Amino acid sequence: MEWSQNVVPDAPIGELQAKELDGFEGGLFWLKQRKIWALLYHPNPGTPGRSNFTIAHEFGHYVLHRKVQEAFQCSQSATLGISGAKIEREADQFASYLLMPIDDFSAQVAGRRMTLDVLGECAARYGVSLTAATLKWLEFSDQSAIAIMGREGMLHWWRASDSAKKYAFANLHEGMELPVDSLAVRSDLVLSASNFRDGVEHGTGVWPFPMPVREMAVISDRYDMSISLLILDDAGIEHGDAPDDDMVTTPPTF
Template identity: 45%
Template sequence: MRQIALEYSKRFNDPVLKIAEADVRRFEGALYPLGKRGGWAILYNPSISSPGRINFTLGHEWGHYLCHRTAAPVGFECSQSDVLGGTRKQEQEADRFASYLLMPLDDFRAQVGSERMTLDLLRHCADRYEVSLTAAALKWLESTRLCAAVVVAENGYVVWARPSAAARRARIYFPNGMELPPGSLAADGDRLLSAEGVNLSSGIWWNRPTREVAIFADKYEMTISLLVFEELGVLPDGWEEEDVEDAFDRFNRFG
């Protein structure tokens, strides 16, 4: 990621001249102009312990450089919630850019195939593309026709959630601030987990049985739940989701 940013940007008159750590609490990654030098710096917080998360953060800031720097001459400061899970349009675009750069969709689908998503398979994808487990899980949501969702929580409360296309069609939704449901793996804090996840009865996460694969990140007091609603089936072949803005999208856009 460093080599791509430093070498490719040389074709512009304001290239990326520096990629470095910056111990600033308020951001996880940043893109800053270098003033009189005429170029840019990509910075990341050294408190990030996961190489995969650093790699995705660099990809996110590189996306800001290519897509947004002319519209934001003062640069960007991206918090932990902005890098993966951000609601602002430019943050979502930077996430999407990094996702496609680091995890090409055709290759990702070839790795996953029709296999059941497990923690082992998710780790294989994260290792292959040198990204975090969260980034790999979100890429799987994009590629699958199953009804599934990723729910990220801190200190027992949902910070953000992302549904697959099939889950959106089924109106499955987990609001920010929602308390983790009792009986869920994320709420119970059981770290002795099967890579296959655990089957939970209806009424815990949703009104259907759910398979939950949970990931615990002690450093951030964070849980990441990959939820699969296998009973709801899959999207039909050839079905494509219409890109229509609804009230929730407008609320986020103006909020």
């Protein structure tokens, strides 16, 4: 609000409110009479990271798109990337850079073995969800790693670090069945493995990659949804050029 008052004094953000919003996660509206913008976000008391991301997303619309539209309503499916609208992707990207500066994030994880605990620390540091922190890490990591979201046993979307993209493009597609022995579908394994936050080592043949894989998984029974983080053991395999970014499927934000 302070920034907008300094930079755009004739059209600042004058209201910032948590509000029960029917069917959408956040909104940004130009109030003609008062000559201010109102930024609203659905309260998520249990998951403050989600509200932070929504606020940052709406702020992104303010910074990037306020001259294009006078009203933005971002449903979860919009912020989930399902609608695929360009301005929604831009607002998501703005939010992720605003909340998780890459220089700082790199310093936090430098030299550490990646685990859910390490990512969880980063998520807490930036006030974002574990998923948002994971996707950000994949953007700059030089490790070969892939995040896979599954729903009802099927692959819903994936995102890979640069050096893992070629393996993902070659072996993964939306709608494919998740491997039967993966943590993604074996919630019993997730619960019984004492070190599951560190990941379970799979030989080749569990996930469809030509190398062993360490898998960490977060499973939500309530939504019948899983997110697996796969660390590919590609030591000794030469990295080629990463495919173009435009080919990557758009992931949701949480």
